[in-house]
Amino acid sequence: MAAVPGDISVTPPSGAMAARLAHRRSRIVREKAIELVLFLAAMVSVFTTAGIVYVLVKESVAFFQHVPLLDFLTDTQWTPLFDDAHFGIVVLLSGTLTSSLVALAIAIPLGTFIAIYLSEFAPFSVREVAKPFLELLGGVPTIIYGYFALLFITPILQWFYPELPGFNLLSAGIVMGIMIVPYVASISEDAMRAVPMSLREGSYAMGATRYQTAIKVVVPAAFSGIASAYILGISRAVGETMILAVAAGMQPNLTLNPLEPAATITAYIVQVALGDLPHGSVGYQTIFAAGLTLMLFTLACNVAGHMLRKAFRETY
Amino acid sequence: MSYARDLTAIRALIASHKRWDHVFALCGLAALMVGVLTFTALFADMAIDGIPRLNWEFLTNFPSRRPAQAGILSAWVGTCLVMLVTAFFAVPLGVATGIYLEEYAPKNWVTDIIEINITNLAGVPSIVYGLLALGLFVYQFGFGQSILSAGLTLALLILPVVIVATRESIRAIPQGIREGAYALGGTQWQVCRDHIIPYSSAGILTGVIIGMARAIGETAPVITIGALTFIAFLPPAPVGAEAPFISFDWVMSPFTVMPIQMFNWTSRPEAAFLQNAAAAGFILVLMTLAMNGLAIYLRYRIRRNIKW
Numbered sequence: 001m002a003a004v005p006g007d008i009s010v011t012p013p014s015g016a017m018a019a020r021l022a023h024r025r026s027r028i029v030r031e032k033a034i035e036l037v038l039f040l041a042a043m044v045s046v047f048t049t050a051g052i053v054y055v056l057v058k059e060s061v062a063f064f065q066h067v068p069l070l071d072f073l074t075d076t077q078w079t080p081l082f083d084d085a086h087f088g089i090v091v092l093l094s095g096t097l098t099s100s101l102v103a104l105a106i107a108i109p110l111g112t113f114i115a116i117y118l119s120e121f122a123p124f125s126v127r128e129v130a131k132p133f134l135e136l137l138g139g140v141p142t143i144i145y146g147y148f149a150l151l152f153i154t155p156i157l158q159w160f161y162p163e164l165p166g167f168n169l170l171s172a173g174i175v176m177g178i179m180i181v182p183y184v185a186s187i188s189e190d191a192m193r194a195v196p197m198s199l200r201e202g203s204y205a206m207g208a209t210r211y212q213t214a215i216k217v218v219v220p221a222a223f224s225g226i227a228s229a230y231i232l233g234i235s236r237a238v239g240e241t242m243i244l245a246v247a248a249g250m251q252p253n254l255t256l257n258p259l260e261p262a263a264t265i266t267a268y269i270v271q272v273a274l275g276d277l278p279h280g281s282v283g284y285q286t287i288f289a290a291g292l293t294l295m296l297f298t299l300a301c302n303v304a305g306h307m308l309r310k311a312f313r314e315t316y
Numbered sequence: 317m318s319y320a321r322d323l324t325a326i327r328a329l330i331a332s333h334k335r336w337d338h339v340f341a342l343c344g345l346a347a348l349m350v351g352v353l354t355f356t357a358l359f360a361d362m363a364i365d366g367i368p369r370l371n372w373e374f375l376t377n378f379p380s381r382r383p384a385q386a387g388i389l390s391a392w393v394g395t396c397l398v399m400l401v402t403a404f405f406a407v408p409l410g411v412a413t414g415i416y417l418e419e420y421a422p423k424n425w426v427t428d429i430i431e432i433n434i435t436n437l438a439g440v441p442s443i444v445y446g447l448l449a450l451g452l453f454v455y456q457f458g459f460g461q462s463i464l465s466a467g468l469t470l471a472l473l474i475l476p477v478v479i480v481a482t483r484e485s486i487r488a489i490p491q492g493i494r495e496g497a498y499a500l501g502g503t504q505w506q507v508c509r510d511h512i513i514p515y516s517s518a519g520i521l522t523g524v525i526i527g528m529a530r531a532i533g534e535t536a537p538v539i540t541i542g543a544l545t546f547i548a549f550l551p552p553a554p555v556g557a558e559a560p561f562i563s564f565d566w567v568m569s570p571f572t573v574m575p576i577q578m579f580n581w582t583s584r585p586e587a588a589f590l591q592n593a594a595a596a597g598f599i600l601v602l603m604t605l606a607m608n609g610l611a612i613y614l615r616y617r618i619r620r621n622i623k624w
Contacts, residue, residue, distance in 0.1 A: 042412070110351070147594070
């Protein structure tokens, strides 16, 4: 470029030089404007989080003016829409906890086995087919899984255990677990594949078998990644909605028995949203209080995952 | 003599260790098979129950109290329109965010906050987005229980997917391309517009398709904003016969979508409605499978064909 910025004040530019400077100035302005637009787009995600916190906290504060926090945490009944209203979140939490435990009991072993198999044992061709397949499995809408739990898994379970009610946490939890398997498997597998080859080679050189290498070298080395896969699985299970709304029934029920029907936090929100509660009523506010509980729970999971990753991070 | 005995002992030890290899590989394969079997059962279940119900009337009828006459016209039209709004917001926002974070963002605390935020948003349960939309879009902004509210909600929901896909495909572009363009006097935006965006577009498309497939199947957030389950009319047509020919009345119209229609039928006791649910579910599964399959295929093609 002919125009040197330092010269501008010394000789007033004229003619072609002035035009070039003007062009350059407009170019700089345009560049800055574009950068600002892109920055604002990036801030949308921050505004989204702020919006979530604002909405949940605002409506929950209004809710807790009607219902003392102590009652919310200690009451053992959840009957927000009755005349004799009780707001014991423990009831909904028990449903969420039970179904999540069933789901994790399925998803963690299956997901871990699949991940170790795909990363350490499977031939290339199997992996090439299995990875996309798992992705497809993870892409099936949850309402479909709900239908499947209610009309396929529940009848099969009833065949083994005839007293099982049509709505129950067990079949919803099992299907939820299978839904989570792809997430757990693919994240754990990524973590295991990130373990440097030299570690495996060292292990093989010492005479270890594949199994010994996988269990004693690769899994410990990839543990931080595997742990975050589990954490992600937990937060998926806790936040899952439609499978439970369809297959677990929407009756609030304080139980840890997966053979019973029960409502979860998420199923309750759906149930209320299906009816038409007036905006601003206590019933309307309960779903935000329930949502806030859910949000805090997943936040705790994320923080725990972050700390686990930090504590177990291996550096090579 | 003792040497030979040691050798057989060692061989037995090795054999028993190797046996564990096989046992474990079989376990892994079995776990994988559980996934395959479930998927097959799910697909077959939908197909067997649903296919007999699939015909032209099913696609062109409104929902009805009589299961044999009920159809999914309002549901699939609603899904298409909501997806239009979702893509309209999610794609530009997601791509712009991806470009900003990869090409423009300085290394400071603001950038850190944006990055942490996106990671966290990806883990927020979808129903919480529904609550956000109910409090903010439906009541605070006054959009009501409209296609616009639903489209915006789903756009925010899939934003992290689009952002992550954009960033990954931008990161795969070698630094030399940027340096070459800058050396020729290109400004930052010119480099992005003429090089970064075109070269990453296939990867971005993959992410957009995966995100849209997820949005099509999302039920909970759309129910939460109060989408109705029984809609026996279509939103106003976007193209009219009179001037100004294009109208945007449809974005404020009440609506229903495919998964909600399916949920509604699933929660009824009559077997005939369950059959309708299976038919709607079959179409929904086919749609999401086709979209995800397309995305996987595209990604495979990109990996094979691009050699920098």
